[in-house]
Amino acid sequence: MPRLLRATAFVHELLRAHLRPGDRAIDATCGRGFDTMLLAECVGEQGHVWALDIQREALESTGQRLKDAGLESRVALLEIDHATLRQHLKEPCQAVVFNLGYLPHGDKACVTRPESSKAALIQALELLTPKGIATVTVYAGHPGGREEADVVDAYVRKLSQEHYAVCHYGFVNQVNDPPYVYVIEKR
Numbered sequence: 001m002p003r004l005l006r007a008t009a010f011v012h013e014l015l016r017a018h019l020r021p022g023d024r025a026i027d028a029t030c031g032r033g034f035d036t037m038l039l040a041e042c043v044g045e046q047g048h049v050w051a052l053d054i055q056r057e058a059l060e061s062t063g064q065r066l067k068d069a070g071l072e073s074r075v076a077l078l079e080i081d082h083a084t085l086r087q088h089l090k091e092p093c094q095a096v097v098f099n100l101g102y103l104p105h106g107d108k109a110c111v112t113r114p115e116s117s118k119a120a121l122i123q124a125l126e127l128l129t130p131k132g133i134a135t136v137t138v139y140a141g142h143p144g145g146r147e148e149a150d151v152v153d154a155y156v157r158k159l160s161q162e163h164y165a166v167c168h169y170g171f172v173n174q175v176n177d178p179p180y181v182y183v184i185e186k187r
């Protein structure tokens, strides 16, 4: 029997299978840089990644991780609110990654919020190429997390079937609100 992947591992497997050398991708919540690293590896030397975070600490952490791996030339680090994504980014992308919640080992008061996450997701979907995918990893367990999860859920469930395929991955019988994932594919 196959081992079921945790949410973050599931997202990484999906991105590995989806991205090709030369592709472009956005990490809309780069945090400690684990997702950015994976994206940078997948897009190769000719590709490009934009890694966004509202906190300087997150960008520094991600920047150091990339530098240690020699991947920093593939990634632009942007200290911005992802709700302003379209003001900064214009190029179509093959993948966009959202990992909601707070910075691991950081300020738990600085969390993604329902309305800005939704605004960012709307803008990210506009930048996706046909067949491009957006992943949204949702954490409902922290204060405010459930409200954000509900807003994201309501939004993705109403996306037109004609334009997007939306799927949902997560464990349904575990305690402590494990994260779960939406994958949105543009048709």
Ligand SMILES: C[S@@+](CC[C@H](N)C(=O)[O-])C[C@H]1O[C@@H](n2cnc3c(N)ncnc32)[C@H](O)[C@@H]1O
Binding pocket: 028, 029, 030, 031, 032, 033, 034, 035, 036, 052, 053, 054, 055, 058, 080, 081, 082, 083, 099, 100, 101, 102, 103, 104, 110, 111, 112, 113, 116
């Ligand atoms: C769960 S962490 C991301 C983890 C990250 N993907 C990794 O691999 O380590 C969520 C991140 O979202 C960031 N964040 C919160 N609100 C944001 C916003 N409005 N725009 C951009 N980033 C935001 C936080 O600063 C935090 O670093």
